[in-house]
Amino acid sequence: MIRKLGGVGAALALVLALAAADAPNPNPNPKAKDNGRDAEIGRSTRVPYRLTETNHFLVRVRLNGKGPFNFLVDSGAPALYIATETAAKIGLKASKDDFWTPLKSLEIEGGARLEDLKARVEDPFQLVGMNALGLPGASIDGILGFTILARFRLEIDPTDDRMTWTRLDFKPADPPVPNKEDRDRAPLEFQLMNALGPVAKGLAFIIGKQPAEERSPRGFLGLEWTEPEGGGLEIVRALPDSPAAKAGAKAGDRLAKINGEPVDDAKTARALLAEVRPGDSVGLTVRDKTGAERTLTFPAGEGL
Amino acid sequence: MAAAALSGLALAMGQAPVDREGEGAKADKPARVSFSMLPSNHMLVRAMLNGKGPYRLIFDLGAPITLLSNRAAESSGTVKDDAPRSFLFSMRGEAEVAEMRVGELTAKKLPVVVFDHPALKVLGEILGQPVDGIIGFTFFARYKTTIDYQINEMTFQPVDFEVRDLMRELPDRLAGPKTVRRTVTAPGGLWGIRLGPVEGGVSSPGTPIAEVLGDSPAQAAGLKAGDVLTTIDGRWTTSPGDVYEAAAAVPAGRSVPVGVLRDGQERVIELRPADGA
Numbered sequence: 001m002i003r004k005l006g007g008v009g010a011a012l013a014l015v016l017a018l019a020a021a022d023a024p025n026p027n028p029n030p031k032a033k034d035n036g037r038d039a040e041i042g043r044s045t046r047v048p049y050r051l052t053e054t055n056h057f058l059v060r061v062r063l064n065g066k067g068p069f070n071f072l073v074d075s076g077a078p079a080l081y082i083a084t085e086t087a088a089k090i091g092l093k094a095s096k097d098d099f100w101t102p103l104k105s106l107e108i109e110g111g112a113r114l115e116d117l118k119a120r121v122e123d124p125f126q127l128v129g130m131n132a133l134g135l136p137g138a139s140i141d142g143i144l145g146f147t148i149l150a151r152f153r154l155e156i157d158p159t160d161d162r163m164t165w166t167r168l169d170f171k172p173a174d175p176p177v178p179n180k181e182d183r184d185r186a187p188l189e190f191q192l193m194n195a196l197g198p199v200a201k202g203l204a205f206i207i208g209k210q211p212a213e214e215r216s217p218r219g220f221l222g223l224e225w226t227e228p229e230g231g232g233l234e235i236v237r238a239l240p241d242s243p244a245a246k247a248g249a250k251a252g253d254r255l256a257k258i259n260g261e262p263v264d265d266a267k268t269a270r271a272l273l274a275e276v277r278p279g280d281s282v283g284l285t286v287r288d289k290t291g292a293e294r295t296l297t298f299p300a301g302e303g304l
Numbered sequence: 305m306a307a308a309a310l311s312g313l314a315l316a317m318g319q320a321p322v323d324r325e326g327e328g329a330k331a332d333k334p335a336r337v338s339f340s341m342l343p344s345n346h347m348l349v350r351a352m353l354n355g356k357g358p359y360r361l362i363f364d365l366g367a368p369i370t371l372l373s374n375r376a377a378e379s380s381g382t383v384k385d386d387a388p389r390s391f392l393f394s395m396r397g398e399a400e401v402a403e404m405r406v407g408e409l410t411a412k413k414l415p416v417v418v419f420d421h422p423a424l425k426v427l428g429e430i431l432g433q434p435v436d437g438i439i440g441f442t443f444f445a446r447y448k449t450t451i452d453y454q455i456n457e458m459t460f461q462p463v464d465f466e467v468r469d470l471m472r473e474l475p476d477r478l479a480g481p482k483t484v485r486r487t488v489t490a491p492g493g494l495w496g497i498r499l500g501p502v503e504g505g506v507s508s509p510g511t512p513i514a515e516v517l518g519d520s521p522a523q524a525a526g527l528k529a530g531d532v533l534t535t536i537d538g539r540w541t542t543s544p545g546d547v548y549e550a551a552a553a554v555p556a557g558r559s560v561p562v563g564v565l566r567d568g569q570e571r572v573i574e575l576r577p578a579d580g581a
Contacts, residue, residue: 176343
């Protein structure tokens with residue numbers, strides 16, 4: 001069942017809102033205040049992103065200075081969507097009378113900033129469903145759709161860990177607002193799909209919410225090293241009061257082994273320490289200038 | 305909204321990695337593709353599929369897959385007319401377009417999923433012209449893509465990127481043991497700081513530094529205990545986890561800007577992590 005339904009997911013987000021919309025309004029209001037016209041136009045920012053396990057792009061944003069929150073980059077969505085839970089977290093109250101809720105500022109990680117925006121506070125199924133299944137590998141707090149994305153020239157390279165967004169001198173018009181009656185009277189096909197929404201949420205209980213990833217920082221030693229001419233790895237210093245210093249590591253010592261494994265360069269040392277967590281025991285075998293070897297065993301600390 | 309209703313389920317699907325042999329575009333010069341905007345604010349491109357068409361396809365950064373309607377898939381020879389359909393949305397499942405041409409770009413062996421998306425049907429009815437499908441991640445992950453809404457133009461330059469095979473991974477993930485995955489994030493170099501607890505929840509500007517160790521790169525750069533780290537090399541550092549993630553992307557010996565909040569003042573300090581751990 002899941003497999004069969006799967007392909008439906010091309011995230012043509014929110015088409016319904018549009019499908020049910022009044023005739024599109026071609027008037028972009030030429031008098032609208034041109035936000036950030038001066039400094040921001042033409043400015044390029046490097047935007048860190050995450051590709052989820054479901055091949056969705058996530059970037060981080062701050063809303064009215066609060067966050068960070070994970071937002072989907074989705075040109076298939078017509079506007080800026082903020083999940084109701086996210087709105088509650090930042091004290092943003094959805095407008096009762098207006099379809100849009102005003103947002104003072106939106107900062108995008110990397111440095112881009114937009115002001116005086118219109119957002120729709122709502123939980124598109126994409127968010128509810130993906131979050132309930134716990135599959136994308138991160139909670140999703142909203143969607144950056146057309147009205148946000150179109151203000152930038154977007155450069156996306158899946159082999160680069162950041163996108164480049166360059167601010168254009170272009171302010172997209174707001175999408176048409178569905179009138180209330182139409183929203184309540186969706187075509188049968190959509191009602192069917194709406195009915196499937198809760199089913200998908202229920203699936204989370206059947207397959208189980210996917211386990212979270214437990215991220216730990218690497219443990220801290222406090223060692224600076226260098227690769228001297230003639231090979232090997234030499235300790236430049238053990239930072240005062242660091243775990244390595246307390247254990248007796250000294251400048252000028254050669255690092256011979258880490259946890260019993262031979263070390264002859266920095267790359268190997270980094271690899272051998274890559275999985276060490278704070279509190280884990282580390283064994284450093286060092287050789288002093290006389291050639292005498294000793295092994296220092298101590299718990300890795302916290303820090304970087 | 306209901307159109308998106310099944311998105312969550314899309315997770316179970318996905319497509320095989322693309323085959324990059326025979327890409328049409330040259331690596332040196334990006335291929336240009338112009339698009340038009342639909343009244344629904346979607347980008348529309350005209351594509352020739354297997355020499356037939358043009359077909360009207362929506363370009364969607366939020367779509368994890370590439371999708372074709374039954375009509376388009378049949379008339380372009382992507383699936384046979386008598387291929388079996390499922391009860392739901394007449395789904396035909398996965399297929400492959402041998403050649404797709406859009407603007408200056410030719411893509412070969414493009415995996416697609418064939419079914420009639422109700423939202424596309426409704427959109428087509430409202431527009432008075434059919435919408436034949438959606439171009440999604442499995443297409444654009446082959447390229448360095450630029451999108452310029454101001455001049456209605458996209459460019460594509462092939463890159464070497466392996467598209468994750470959701471189809472193969474997901475059944476395992478769904479059925480697999482529910483153990484927590486543990487990962488360790490290692491900084492690229494030695495900084496010489498210890499971090500303090502973050503305060504303020506969603507209003508927190510960053511991660512406080514609890515201690516700066518002597519003789520360290522952090523001390524040389526002028527960092528002090530009590531400073532709040534706001535960014536490392538342009539990445540937000542709102543939690544210790546963020547700090548390690550950002551530091552992991554900075555190799556030893558490379559100088560990076562570090563944003564610091566001190567006495568209410570935001571300042572930027574250059575710091576060069578040393579080789580070490």
